Amino acid sequence: MSTSPADVAALAPRGQTRSRPSARGTRTAAQGPWRRAAVQLVRNRGALASAVVLLVVLVACLLAPVYARSVAHTDPFTSNVSGTTVVDGRTVPVLAPSTTGLGLGVTPIGPTGDPAHYFLGADNQGRDVMARLLYGGRNSLLIGAGAALTTCLLAGLVGVLAGYFGGVVDGVLARVLDVLWAFPVYLLAISLSVVLLTSGLDVGPVHIGAGSRWLPVLIIGLVYVPYVARPLRGQVLALREKEFVAAAIGVGCSDWRIMRRDVLPNVVPTLVVFLPLMVALAMLTESALSFLSVGVQAPQASWGTIINDGLGLLYTRPAVTLAAGVAVAVTAAALNLLGDGVREALDPRARLRGAA
Amino acid sequence: MLSFTLRRTASAVLVLFSISVLVFLIFFATPGVDPAARIAGRNADQATLRAVQHEFGLDQPLPVRYALMMKHLFVDRDLTSFVNRGVRVIPQITQAVPTTLSLVIGAAVIWMVVGIAMGTGAAAWRGRAADPVIVVLGVLGVSIPVYWLGEVVNLLTQSRLHDGVFSWVPPLGYVGITTDPLQWALHLLFPWLTLAALYAGIYARVLRSEMLGALEEDYVRTARAKGVSERRILLKHALRCSLIPVVSLFGLDFGALVGGSALLTEVVFGLPGVGRLTYTALQNLDLPVILGTVLYAAFFVVLANAVVDLGYAALDPRVRRA
Numbered sequence: 001m002s003t004s005p006a007d008v009a010a011l012a013p014r015g016q017t018r019s020r021p022s023a024r025g026t027r028t029a030a031q032g033p034w035r036r037a038a039v040q041l042v043r044n045r046g047a048l049a050s051a052v053v054l055l056v057v058l059v060a061c062l063l064a065p066v067y068a069r070s071v072a073h074t075d076p077f078t079s080n081v082s083g084t085t086v087v088d089g090r091t092v093p094v095l096a097p098s099t100t101g102l103g104l105g106v107t108p109i110g111p112t113g114d115p116a117h118y119f120l121g122a123d124n125q126g127r128d129v130m131a132r133l134l135y136g137g138r139n140s141l142l143i144g145a146g147a148a149l150t151t152c153l154l155a156g157l158v159g160v161l162a163g164y165f166g167g168v169v170d171g172v173l174a175r176v177l178d179v180l181w182a183f184p185v186y187l188l189a190i191s192l193s194v195v196l197l198t199s200g201l202d203v204g205p206v207h208i209g210a211g212s213r214w215l216p217v218l219i220i221g222l223v224y225v226p227y228v229a230r231p232l233r234g235q236v237l238a239l240r241e242k243e244f245v246a247a248a249i250g251v252g253c254s255d256w257r258i259m260r261r262d263v264l265p266n267v268v269p270t271l272v273v274f275l276p277l278m279v280a281l282a283m284l285t286e287s288a289l290s291f292l293s294v295g296v297q298a299p300q301a302s303w304g305t306i307i308n309d310g311l312g313l314l315y316t317r318p319a320v321t322l323a324a325g326v327a328v329a330v331t332a333a334a335l336n337l338l339g340d341g342v343r344e345a346l347d348p349r350a351r352l353r354g355a356a
Numbered sequence: 357m358l359s360f361t362l363r364r365t366a367s368a369v370l371v372l373f374s375i376s377v378l379v380f381l382i383f384f385a386t387p388g389v390d391p392a393a394r395i396a397g398r399n400a401d402q403a404t405l406r407a408v409q410h411e412f413g414l415d416q417p418l419p420v421r422y423a424l425m426m427k428h429l430f431v432d433r434d435l436t437s438f439v440n441r442g443v444r445v446i447p448q449i450t451q452a453v454p455t456t457l458s459l460v461i462g463a464a465v466i467w468m469v470v471g472i473a474m475g476t477g478a479a480a481w482r483g484r485a486a487d488p489v490i491v492v493l494g495v496l497g498v499s500i501p502v503y504w505l506g507e508v509v510n511l512l513t514q515s516r517l518h519d520g521v522f523s524w525v526p527p528l529g530y531v532g533i534t535t536d537p538l539q540w541a542l543h544l545l546f547p548w549l550t551l552a553a554l555y556a557g558i559y560a561r562v563l564r565s566e567m568l569g570a571l572e573e574d575y576v577r578t579a580r581a582k583g584v585s586e587r588r589i590l591l592k593h594a595l596r597c598s599l600i601p602v603v604s605l606f607g608l609d610f611g612a613l614v615g616g617s618a619l620l621t622e623v624v625f626g627l628p629g630v631g632r633l634t635y636t637a638l639q640n641l642d643l644p645v646i647l648g649t650v651l652y653a654a655f656f657v658v659l660a661n662a663v664v665d666l667g668y669a670a671l672d673p674r675v676r677r678a
Contacts, residue, residue, distance in 0.1 A: 179374040182658050184612050186619060187650045191382045194638065194646055201386070280499065287501055288620055292638055307504055314507055315515040325504035332499035340495075 033269075037345040047341025050334035057331050061141060064134035071115050072128045076135055077299045080126035085109065085117045094118070094126040111319045120323050123309045129320050136301035137327060143216050143295075143302070144283030150221025151278050152271045155228035160267065162229075163236025164259055174233065181226040189285060192219045193294035211297045216289065220282045228274050232267055239263055269346045276339035280332040287328050303328045360669050360676040368662040375654045380422050383647055384412075395643045396438045404438060429651060435644050445648040448633060455530050456629035459621065460613050462544055463551035468606065470556040472599075475563025480590055482568060494561030497554040506550045506624035513546055528626035547625045551618070555609065559602060566598035573597075600672065607664030611657035 041047055068076055083094045087109070095106040108122035120129040162173035180188070196219070200210040208214050239245060239262075248258045289295030290304025298305070303324045310321030384391045392414050396404045409415060413424045428435045433446040478490040513522040525546065531539040570576065571594050579589050619631030626632070630649055637645035669676045 175374075179371055179378060182371045182661065183375055183378065183654055184614070184657050186612075187653055190634070190638065191379060191646070191650050194641065194643070195382055195386050198641065284499075284501055288503065291501075291503055291620065292623075292635060294638055304501075307501070307507070311507065314511055318511050321504065321507050321511075325501065325508070328504065329496070329500045333495050336495050336498050 033346075037269075037342075040345040041341050044341040044344065046337050047345075050337040050341070053330065053334040054338065057137065057327070057334075058141065061134050061137035064131065064138055067115075067134055068128070068131040072119070072131050073116065074128040074131060076127050076131035076301070078127070080122070083126055085112075087112050087114070087117060094122050095124075107316050108313065110317055121317055121319050123306075123320055124313060129306070129323065132301045132306055133303070133323055133327060136296075136303050136306050136324065137331075139213060139296050139300060139302040140283050140286060140304070140328070141331070143213060143220065143286045144279045146214075146217035147220035147224070147282035147286070148275055148278035150217060151224045151228055151282070152275055154221065154225045155232055155274075156264075156267065156271055158225065159229040159232030160236055160259055160263055163233040164240060164255070164263060166237075166240070170233075173229075177226040177229055177233075180223070181230065183223075185223045185285065186288065188223045189219050189289055190292065190294055192222070193289060197294055197297065211300070213296065213300070216286055216295050220285050220289070223285075224278060224281065228271070228278065232270060235267055235270060236263055239266055273339070273343045273346055276335045276342060280335035280339065283335070284328065284332055357669065357676060361666060364662055364665055364669070368658055372655055372658050375658065376426065376651060377422065379647065379651055379654070380425060383643065384414075384421060384425075385418060400438065408438065425647075429648065435648055437642050437644050439640050439642040439645075445645050448645070449630060449648055449652050452628060452630045452633050454532065455627050456614060456618055456622065456631060458530075458533065458540070458544060459547055459551070459627060459629060460610065460618050462548040463555070464606070464610060464613075466548055466552035467555035467559060470552065471559030472563060472595075472602070474556060474560035475567065475602075476590065476595055478560060478564040479567035479571065479594070482564075487564075490557070490560045490564055493557030495557075497557035497561075500554060501620075502551065502554055503620035503624045505554065506547070506621055509546050509550050510624065530627045530629075544627075547621055547627060550625075551613070551621055559605070562605060563598055563602050566601055567594050570594040570598045600668075604664065604668060607661055607668075610664075611660045614653060614656055614660070 068074060074080065080094055084091050085094055086092075092109065094109050096109070097106060106124065108124055108126060109118050110121045112118050112121065115130070118128055118130070120133065123129055123132065158173055158177070162170040162177075193215070196208075196215050197210055200212070201208045201215065201218075208218070245258060245262055248262050253261075286295050286302060287304030287307065290302045291308045293305075293308065296302040296305055306324035307321050307328075310318070310324065313320050391412070392405050392408045393400065395412065396408045400408075411428075413421050416424075429446070433444075435445040437443045437445060474490055474493070478487050481487065510528070513525045514528065518525065524542075526539065526542050529543060531543050533540040567590075571589075576589055576593055579593050584593075614630075618629065619634055621627070622629040622631035623635045630653060634646060634649045634653075636642075637649065
C-alpha cells in the first residue's frame with residue numbers, strides 16, 4: 001500500500017551532490033535550469049496528462065457549491081432522512097426501508113445517473129453523495145496541499161539550518177528527526193489527532209478550534225517532516241564543502257546571505273521534486289485518518305470520511321465507497337505521475353540511472 | 357561487529373526512550389488539553405476524573421507523571437481502560453499481537469517474492485511489454501488507499517461474487533493458527549493479497565530501477581567480458597547488489613506496516629489485531645488503550661529496525677564502519 005513514506009524517500013533523490021550555477025549566473029543564459037526542466041516536463045506526456053487530470057479534479061471540486069445549489073438542489077451537510085426524490089418520473093423516498101437481511105434499517109437510494117436527483121445516490125443520512133464527493137474533494141485537496149507545503153517549508157528550514165550550522169544545532173535537530181523517523185507516521189498522527197481533535201490547540205495567542213481543518217494540515221505536515229528534512233540535510237552538508245560557499249565565506253558574506261543566495265537555490269529543486277509526491281502522500285494519510293474518524297470531523301466531508309460512511313452500505317450501495325475511493329486513487333496517481341515527471345525533469349542523476 | 361551491535365542497541369534504547377517521552381508529552385502536556393478528561397473518556401463523572409487524577413498523579417510534576425505512566429505500562433502492566441471499566445490494556449494487546457503478526461508476515465512473504473520476481477523480470481525484459489505494466493503497478497501501489505482496496509475485495513468475495521467463484525471464501529474474521537491452520541490461511545488469504553498487491557508493485561519498481569543501474573556497472577561489463585551467461589549476470593551479479601536497498605526499504609516498511617497500514621487492513625477485514633484494537637479505542641476515545649497500543653507498536657517498530665540494521669551489518673562489512 002500506498003502510504004508508506006519510506007517508499008517516497010526511496011524513490012526520491014537522496015544525498016545529491018550536484019552543484020548548480022548560482023541563480024544569478026544563469027539568468028542571462030539562453031536556457032536556465034528551471035526553463036530546461038519546464039520544457040522537459042511539458043514534453044513528458046504522462047506528466048502532462050496527470051496535470052490535466054489534476055486540473056479537472058480541482059475545478060470540479062471548486063465548483064462544488066454551484067453543483068449543490070444549481071444542479072442537485074440539496075444541502076449535502078444536512079440529513080434528509082424523510083425526503084423524497086424523482087426517479088423516472090416517479091416520486092420515491094430517498095431512504096427506503098431495508099429489504100435485505102433482517103429488514104432492519106434503511107437502504108438509501110442508489111445511483112440514478114440523473115445529476116438533478118442523486119446522481120450517485122444518497123448516503124445513510126439521505127445526503128447527495130455526488131455533492132458530498134465534490135465538497136469532500138475540496139477538503140482532501142486542501143489538506144493534502146496544505147500539509148505538503150507545511151512539510152516542505154519546515155523540512156527546508158530544519159534541513160538547511162542543521163546542515164549549514166552543524167555542531168550543536170545539527171546534533172539536536174538530527175536527533176529529533178531520528179526519533180520522529182522511527183515513530184510510525186500513522187501512530188504519531190493518530191496520537192496527535194486524538195489529543196487535539198477533542199479540544200483544539202492553544203499555542204500562545206493562537207487558538208485552533210477542535211473541528212478546524214487546520215489541525216489535520218498541521219498534524220500531517222508535521223509527521224512527514226523527517227522524510228524530506230533528512231535527505232535535504234545531507235545535501236546541505238555536501239554543499240557546505242563546495243568552493244562557492246568557501247568563496248562566499250572568504251569575501252565575508254553573512255551566514256544569512258550564504259544560506260539565502262548559495263545554499264537555498266541549490267536545495268529548492270529537491271523540495272520541488274518532493275512537493276507533488278508529498279501532496280499525494282498527505283492526501284492519502286488524510287483519507288486514512290478520516291476513515292479512522294480522527295481526520296476531518298462531521299458534518300464536514302472528505303474522501304476518507306465518505307469511504308467510512310460507505311463502509312456500512314458496502315454490500316447494498318457500493319457506489320458511495322467506490323466513487324470516493326476512485327477519486328482518491330485517481331488524484332493520488334496523477335500526483336505521483338506528475339511528481340515522477342518533475343523528478344525526471346529536475347534531477348539529472350535520476351535520469352542517468354534510468355529510474356522509472 | 358560487537359562494537360556495532362553495542363552502538364546500534366544503545367541507539368535503539370535511546371530512540372525508544374525518546375519515543376516514550378514524546379508520546380507522554382503528546383498525551384499529557386499538549387497546551388490546552390486536560391489529560392484527566394481525555395483519559396476518563398467522554399462524559400466522565402467527577403469520581404472517575406478524581407480516580408484518573410490520582411492514578412496518573414496528575415497533580416505531580418511532569419517527570420514523576422512520566423515515571424508513573426511507565427510503571428503502569430511496563431512494570432505493573434495494570435493500565436486499565438476507563439471506558440470499558442476495569443479491562444486491562446496490556447493483556448488485550450498481547451492477545452492481539454499474533455493476529456497482526458500473522459497478517460503482516462504472510463503479506464510480506466508474498467510481496468517480497470512477487471515483487472522481486474516482477475522487478476527482475478522487468479529489468480531482464482526492459483523496454484518490452486512487461487516493463488510499463490510494472491511501472492503502472494508501482495504507481496497504483498503508492499496511490500490506492502489500502503483500506504479501500506480491501507473494501508472492494510470484500511465487495512467481490514463476500515457479496516457480489518460470493519455465490520459463484522468465491523463461494524469457498526470464509527466470512528470475515530480470524531482463526532488462530534494453532535486452532536486450525538487451514539482455516540487460518542483461508543481467513544487471511546485475501547487480507548494478505550490485498551496488502552501484498554500494493555507493496556509488490558512498489559518493490560518491483562524500486563528493484564527494477566536499481567537493477568538497471570547495476571547492469572551498467574563495470575563489474576557487469578567485466579563479467580560479460582569473461583563470458584558469464586546473461587542469466588547468471590542478472591541473478592548472481594545484478595540482483596544480489598540491487599537487493600541491498602530493497603532489504604533496507606523492507607525493514608522500514610515492515611515496521612511502518614505493523615503500526616500503520618496493518619491497522620487499516622485489520623479494520624476492513626475484521627481481524628482482531630492490534631490495529632483493530634486501536635481502531636475501536638479511537639471510536640470511543642479510550643485513551644489508555646490508545647496510549648498502550650501506540651507505545652507497544654512504536655517499540656516493536658524500533659526493535660524491528662534495529663534487527664534489520666544488525667542483519668544488514670552482518671551482510672555488508674562496510675556498514676559496520678559507518
